[in-house]
Amino acid sequence: MSMSGAALQASAPAQERVPGGRSSLTRSRVRSAWIFVAPTLVVLALIAGWPLARTIWFSFTDASLNSLDDYQFIGFENYLANYDGEWLGLLTDPDWWHSVWNTVWFTGVSVSIETVLGTIVALILNASFPGRGLMRAVILIPWAIPTVVSARMWNWMLHDQFGVINDMLLRLGLIAAPITWTASPDTALWTVVMVDVWKTTPFMALLILAALQMLPGDIYEAAKVDGVHPVKVFFRVTLPLIRPALVVAVIFRALDALRVFDLIYVLTANSRDTMSMSVFARQQLVDFQEVGLGSAASTLIFLIIALLIVIAMAAGRVRPSGEAR
Amino acid sequence: MKILARIGFWLLVAGIGLFSIFPFYYAVISSFRSGNDLFSVAYLPERLDLSNYVAVFERQPFGTNILNSIVVAASVVALSLALGITAAYAFGRIRFRGRSLLLMTILAVSMFPQVAVLSGMFELIRGFGLYNTLPGLILANLMLTLPFTVWVLTTFMRELPKEIEEAAFVDGATPWIVVRRVFLPLMMPAAVTTGLLAFIVSWNEFLFALTFTLTNERRTVPPAIALMSGSTAYELPWGTIMAASVIVTLPIIALVLVFQRKIVAGLTAGAVKG
Numbered sequence: 159m160s161m162s163g164a165a166l167q168a169s170a171p172a173q174e175r176v177p178g179g180r181s182s183l184t185r186s187r188v189r190s191a192w193i194f195v196a197p198t199l200v201v202l203a204l205i206a207g208w209p210l211a212r213t214i215w216f217s218f219t220d221a222s223l224n225s226l227d228d229y230q231f232i233g234f235e236n237y238l239a240n241y242d243g244e245w246l247g248l249l250t251d252p253d254w255w256h257s258v259w260n261t262v263w264f265t266g267v268s269v270s271i272e273t274v275l276g277t278i279v280a281l282i283l284n285a286s287f288p289g290r291g292l293m294r295a296v297i298l299i300p301w302a303i304p305t306v307v308s309a310r311m312w313n314w315m316l317h318d319q320f321g322v323i324n325d326m327l328l329r330l331g332l333i334a335a336p337i338t339w340t341a342s343p344d345t346a347l348w349t350v351v352m353v354d355v356w357k358t359t360p361f362m363a364l365l366i367l368a369a370l371q372m373l374p375g376d377i378y379e380a381a382k383v384d385g386v387h388p389v390k391v392f393f394r395v396t397l398p399l400i401r402p403a404l405v406v407a408v409i410f411r412a413l414d415a416l417r418v419f420d421l422i423y424v425l426t427a428n429s430r431d432t433m434s435m436s437v438f439a440r441q442q443l444v445d446f447q448e449v450g451l452g453s454a455a456s457t458l459i460f461l462i463i464a465l466l467i468v469i470a471m472a473a474g475r476v477r478p479s480g481e482a483r
Numbered sequence: 484m485k486i487l488a489r490i491g492f493w494l495l496v497a498g499i500g501l502f503s504i505f506p507f508y509y510a511v512i513s514s515f516r517s518g519n520d521l522f523s524v525a526y527l528p529e530r531l532d533l534s535n536y537v538a539v540f541e542r543q544p545f546g547t548n549i550l551n552s553i554v555v556a557a558s559v560v561a562l563s564l565a566l567g568i569t570a571a572y573a574f575g576r577i578r579f580r581g582r583s584l585l586l587m588t589i590l591a592v593s594m595f596p597q598v599a600v601l602s603g604m605f606e607l608i609r610g611f612g613l614y615n616t617l618p619g620l621i622l623a624n625l626m627l628t629l630p631f632t633v634w635v636l637t638t639f640m641r642e643l644p645k646e647i648e649e650a651a652f653v654d655g656a657t658p659w660i661v662v663r664r665v666f667l668p669l670m671m672p673a674a675v676t677t678g679l680l681a682f683i684v685s686w687n688e689f690l691f692a693l694t695f696t697l698t699n700e701r702r703t704v705p706p707a708i709a710l711m712s713g714s715t716a717y718e719l720p721w722g723t724i725m726a727a728s729v730i731v732t733l734p735i736i737a738l739v740l741v742f743q744r745k746i747v748a749g750l751t752a753g754a755v756k757g
Contacts, residue, residue: 181720182639183652187577187658188577188578188579188580189578190573190577190657190658190659191573191577191582192573192579193575194569194572194658195569195570195573195574195585196568196569197566197569197570198566198567198569198589198629198633199570201566201584201590201625201629202589202626202629204607205600205604205622205623205625205626206592206600206630207592207609208607209600209601209603209604209606209607209626210595210599210600210603211603212602212603212606212607213600213602213603215599216602216603216606221602223605226605226606226609242627251639267675268509269605278495279499282492282496282499285492287492287496289496293496293500294743295500295739295740295743296500296503296504297503298739298740298743298747299503299504299507299736299739300503300506301739302683302732302735302736302738302739303507303732303735303736304686304687304689304704304731304732304735305650305687305689305705305706306687306689306705306706306709307705307707307708307728307731307732308726309709310709311506311507311725312506312511312727313510314509314510314513314721315506315509317721319522320521320522320523320524320721321524322509322524322526325524326594329702330659337599340541356502356503356506359501361635364747364750368747370625394546413594416596417513417537417596417597418740419597419598419689420689420690420705423689423691423709424709427521435598436596436597436598439598439601440598440601440690440694443601443602443605446693449602452601452602453602456587456596456598456599456600456601456602457599459598459599460595460596461592461594461754463596463599467591467594468566474628
């Protein structure tokens with residue numbers, strides 16, 4: 159209705175200060191703007207805002223999965239409760255804290271490795287050599303393979319008896335006996351990190367490459383003429399220039415790593431040694447049917463990630479921008 | 484010295500290439516081996532035994548799983564683009580109060596951990612009677628694709644020159660006509676990029692698909708592959724799993740190789756310039 163009115167108003171310039179009827183046009187455009195964003199806002203409120211609110215609400219109840227409508231408000235008891243002097247609840251659960259530690263460790267180690275390797279790959283792809291386009295396509299393959307599928311591929315490669323990784327290492331004489339990569343507590347989390355590095359380094363490399371390609375070429379000409387060593391050029395010139403892009407890439411990767419689920423769930427199932435926060439929350443919710451407790455874990459994950467976003471944005475003073483996972 | 488550096492460079496390139504491709508290569512080789520062959524390691528293809536590929540469709544409704552994935556991903560892409568382009572027009576071309584706040588909110592949604600909405604989404608989907616149905620998954624996946632679709636399309640929309648719609652407005656066109664006649668054709672490249680990304684996200688989505696479906700016939704590909712099991716828990720049908728993996732990965736790899744430039748543009752839109 160108001161959209162068809164726009165044409166009428168536009169052709170009737172009147173008492174407005176700006177000549178040509180621009181401000182009535184502006185007003186009708188503002189009105190149409192709200193109509194244009196309304197569907198998206200409604201959908202997002204329904205499928206993101208509402209479920210989030212309900213999850214937070216459930217975290218204060220004793221709901222269970224098979225009786226979602228029949229629950230009681232129990233306050234903070236899912237988080238922390240005191241029964242006869244004994245503290246109970248999520249915040250006292252060692253398994254929860256273990257999963258928090260796993261997630262933080264996984265995020266720190268994998269994102270660090272991916273940043274360094276991603277930078278190296280980006281520098282290589284930024285050099286001109288025959289087959290560069292092919293190389294750029296090839297490194298996208300790990301990124302494009304569905305996480306579940308790559309986890310299964312690595313499961314098979316890492317198989318303790320028939321796996322190709324053990325076979326290679328045995329042939330090379332690097333290990334004396336086959337390793338149970340995903341089951342042994344010493345190697346399980348490192349294995350998860352390795353697969354994640356394999357899968358997400360390309361993403362890092364592409365973001366960094368895009369930053370590298372926007373750098374002005376003349377700086378490098380000058381450095382070359384002056385005979386500055388390439389390593390020095392990298393640390394003194396390139397790195398400071400791509401720093402903003404690097405910070406953004408690291409933040410996005412870290413946020414992604416903090417909510418890791420697929421990879422760990424498929425690679426090592428519900429093993430305590432590798433359980434991430436998301437795997438913990440889902441286990442409570444679905445496997446144990448404890449919607450209250452699981453929602454409490456979900457709410458804490460949300461708060462932790464929200465807090466880290468605020469800290470990261472304040473510390474890096476970066477304006478975040480859109481990208482896909 | 485120069486030659487050594489050259490050799491080192493090429494070794495590095497070869498190493499990265501090998502590391503990237505080997506797991507997929509190994510999955511392809513394994514998918515052509517069956518029975519006791521799998522209990523020995525092979526680095527080179529020996530023969531073309533397609534029995535795993537037959538088994539994957541015979542032993543379970545893998546064809547249905549693929550169809551489910553296609554239906555879900557295509558619907559998610561269509562809905563995300565329809566909603567995204569209209570919203571992006573308003574966000575990208577019209578100044579209005581609350582615009583940046585709304586954009587930031589939408590960005591915040593794209594950072595939601597999936598598990599944070601899991602129980603609420605479960606209740607919602609069950610409330611609509613959509614548990615264990617494809618529309619339920621489509622609805623849930625929109626949460627993952629819509630925010631970045633709006634965001635990336637807004638970035639593209641902003642970069643178009645200002646004069647474009649002014650001429651149309653002077654001629655008396657309504658905003659709706661401007662979006663449909665002027666921006667839709669101009670946005671096609673950006674829509675292809677974001678559509679591809681949304682397709683990949685939906686195609687790969689696992690947590691929602693695992694939680695909101697119950698029966699094997701309603702599953703999409705990722706949970707179907709993750710839950711594939713053999714006659715006993717200790718005897719996984721690795722050959723069949725690898726065959727299924729190859730089948731669902733090939734179209735994605737083909738898409739990525741064909742649209743490589745577009746995908747990279749979409750991934751880096753905004754993220755770097757921001």
